[in-house]
């Protein structure tokens with residue numbers, strides 16, 4: 492249900508920093524008792540004051556909380572998040588240079604956590620997309636419908652993977668089972684070679700048989716009552732509205748794709764939602780979301796500033812189309 496303007500909470504701006512040590516461990520701080528989200532682990536930081544920039548707030552907060560001087564930062568992402576009656580916009584920066592040794596100046600516990608272990612720490616909802624951004628790719632490559640010229644298809648996929656893509660959806664909607672199995676065998680081998688994760692669009696049986704991930708259409712998503720694959724295999728879904736996003740989160744999907752952000756050549760009949768509506772839906776859930784629709788690899792920074800994991804697409808990612 493949509494909130495009316497009267498019950499929309501004021502959006503509180505918060506700045507937080509990702510500090511890493513020489514071995515890539517990330518610094519988390521534990522929220523002290525008697526506060527909102529007490530006991531949760533978070534990225535150090537705090538509320539942005541009136542007339543203060545998020546970077547200035549981060550410097551001030553990390554001096555107060557950790558006793559360090561922040562010398563250089565890079566924007567990582569900005570996450571809009573509603574939880575309970577609160578609404579925040581969490582601006583997260585990588586702290587690339589600082590002076591001093593972080594200490595818990597406010598008696599808060601600190602922990603240096605290996606990147607791969609971050610998900611075992613209970614964190615506020617707004618931090619979950621940030622952890623995903625630290626751990627998972629920013630591009631989700633969706634293949635164009637393969638033609639019968641599979642040699643060419645595989646050559647182009649090889650070229651795309653050589654550019655660094657590590658998350659791939661095989662979208663072969665019109666293929667019969669037998670040739671699709673043959674194509675999938677070759678696609679699996681290619682993805683293995685490039686250490687890329689493969690998901691197949693729509694075909695649960697094949698995902699099982701080939702031990703690959705599954706990408707659900709929005710219709711398939713809404714027909715499910717449980718996550719359809721073992722936890723070690725990724726499951727994603729296409730979403731177009733808040734109901735679908737919430738269902739994907741309730742099922743425990745690994746990530747979703749939400750769009751269309753802009754008008755696209757492939758779906759000219761779909762009305763674009765634009766970034767504002769995209770961001771409002773993003774704020775209601777905390778699972779990682781790729782933005783899709785007329786976007787390409789160059790749009791990752793914009794997508795991250797609206798709370799996206801990154802960008803998904805066909806056209807701008809595929810060698811002969813981009």
Ligand SMILES: Nc1nc2c([nH]c(=O)n2[C@H]2C[C@H](O)[C@@H](COP(=O)(O)OP(=O)(O)OP(=O)(O)O)O2)c(=O)[nH]1
Nearest residue numbers: 505507526527533534535536537538579615617618
């Ligand atoms: N610092 C920080 N805050 C976060 C993160 N994730 C997240 O949801 N938050 C929320 C928790 C709080 O609602 C708000 C940060 O506020 P704060 O730490 O400056 O202030 P506080 O809760 O002590 O509140 P108050 O005493 O000022 O009322 O942002 C995070 O990673 N780091």
